[in-house]
Amino acid sequence: MKSVFLKTLLSAAKFPAFLILALFFIFPIYICFNVDALQNTLADMFSIGTMLSMIGSFFSLSMHFGEETTGWNKFLLTTPVTRKQIINSKYLMTAVMSVLYILMSTLPSVVLMIKTTGFDFREWLFIFSALTGICIFMLSFTIPISVKFGNIAGSVIFVIVFMAILSGVVIASALLGKNEEILSAANGLIHTDKYIISAAILSVCVVLTVISLLISRAVYKKKEF
Amino acid sequence: MNAIEIKGLCKSFKDFKIDDLSLNVPGGCVVGLVGENGAGKSTTIKLILNLLRKQSGSIKIFGRDNVKELDSVKEDIGVVFDECCFPLELNPKNLCSIFRAAYKNWDDEAYTGYLKKFELPEKKKIGSFSRGMKMKLSIAAALSHHAKLLVLDEATSGLDPVVRDDIIDILLEFISDDEHSILISSHIVSDLEKICDYIAFMHKGKLMLYEEKDKIYEQYVVIHCTENELNSIKPEAVIGRKVGTFGAEAIVLKDNVPKDIQSYPVDIEKLFVFMVKEST
Numbered sequence: 001m002k003s004v005f006l007k008t009l010l011s012a013a014k015f016p017a018f019l020i021l022a023l024f025f026i027f028p029i030y031i032c033f034n035v036d037a038l039q040n041t042l043a044d045m046f047s048i049g050t051m052l053s054m055i056g057s058f059f060s061l062s063m064h065f066g067e068e069t070t071g072w073n074k075f076l077l078t079t080p081v082t083r084k085q086i087i088n089s090k091y092l093m094t095a096v097m098s099v100l101y102i103l104m105s106t107l108p109s110v111v112l113m114i115k116t117t118g119f120d121f122r123e124w125l126f127i128f129s130a131l132t133g134i135c136i137f138m139l140s141f142t143i144p145i146s147v148k149f150g151n152i153a154g155s156v157i158f159v160i161v162f163m164a165i166l167s168g169v170v171i172a173s174a175l176l177g178k179n180e181e182i183l184s185a186a187n188g189l190i191h192t193d194k195y196i197i198s199a200a201i202l203s204v205c206v207v208l209t210v211i212s213l214l215i216s217r218a219v220y221k222k223k224e225f
Numbered sequence: 226m227n228a229i230e231i232k233g234l235c236k237s238f239k240d241f242k243i244d245d246l247s248l249n250v251p252g253g254c255v256v257g258l259v260g261e262n263g264a265g266k267s268t269t270i271k272l273i274l275n276l277l278r279k280q281s282g283s284i285k286i287f288g289r290d291n292v293k294e295l296d297s298v299k300e301d302i303g304v305v306f307d308e309c310c311f312p313l314e315l316n317p318k319n320l321c322s323i324f325r326a327a328y329k330n331w332d333d334e335a336y337t338g339y340l341k342k343f344e345l346p347e348k349k350k351i352g353s354f355s356r357g358m359k360m361k362l363s364i365a366a367a368l369s370h371h372a373k374l375l376v377l378d379e380a381t382s383g384l385d386p387v388v389r390d391d392i393i394d395i396l397l398e399f400i401s402d403d404e405h406s407i408l409i410s411s412h413i414v415s416d417l418e419k420i421c422d423y424i425a426f427m428h429k430g431k432l433m434l435y436e437e438k439d440k441i442y443e444q445y446v447v448i449h450c451t452e453n454e455l456n457s458i459k460p461e462a463v464i465g466r467k468v469g470t471f472g473a474e475a476i477v478l479k480d481n482v483p484k485d486i487q488s489y490p491v492d493i494e495k496l497f498v499f500m501v502k503e504s505t
Binding site for chain 2: 002003006007010011014070071072074075076077078079080081082222224225
């Protein structure tokens, strides 16, 4: 597994520095410094966080599952590295990288909290777990497709699923937003202990990841090069 | 002990199949897999390395099953594909770190030695290397973990004669150790003629001939004669023929050549071309 990690890290080090800086730091920090000027609410910060973490997850997906062109994976399979190890390490790295992006993406929310009501760990955990939930859902859906059909197909599916979710949310809020019953149910959900909601979301994330990992392993075991 | 042992190997695709292929790579020997483009050489190599899944038959590497026990023998195999598979954004020094983590027997000194010998810059991006440099780098990587078996798929194709000769020299040096074996595929027969102990001809997914190179030279000859003279030879002794306005050229079994017809030593390339044409 170490060789797979090393390859990814060494390849990442060759990426244009501005791109990594932009993705990791410039966007979130820029928003942090403009929280007052933008007069945003926590919900707006959450939307920005969602966009940032999505970009991060997409970047991470392309980085770890986009190596078919050079035949590196084919070659790696002739070394003592096993198919299982390749998939495990790619999942691990994608997860670690995505979580780092998500943590950075919560920064604007933290800054806004500090400047307004004060830092609330429970609120932050809720935002973090919600962003993680969205990203893990996207990735666990997309990675097995990338493994089976290649990174281009995976990326297209990623974008399609994201657009579908986004459209679904917009349409649902337009249609159901004025429905009193739904609004009161949503209100009730918001007032549920955020620790419980966060724990539930993170548990679902773990289950989704494990299922996705098992599917990808099964696909990769039969993959021909 | 055979380094590779293939029995009754079958694999079908939509428009092509490897059909009941049986082939051995004896320990300490070089086996050349010859065939035209699309004959099934690369497919056979991928099946050996379990990059393609066989449908039936068995493949053993150092006596171990190539699917269930491949991981236990990968340490002893060095592989060179026809294209450089290394990440183009990395340099040879980066590769060294990666392979050090992958192979237990990785030898930094040997790798650095090969890089110097091949005049490959350690810190230059692989993407900026020429095809010859990339091939040399692939061979350096394949040789630096003390592999006992080298599997080379069209490693010399598309290279200039000087680089090809360099690579042949490296392979000859590798095979000087009695424990080392090589399976090399190519359609450049002259390269294989220089180093192979055994020649395996593949055509349309089938093994047409598998023989010791020296026995091929002993058994077959080229003759130039008239069409009538050629017809007087037993048909089963004629491997391939070319009849033109000025007479006939054929490859025949040496023992069946009439004394009044002059014969010449056969070369592997001519034998291969005649066999393929005779079969179609």
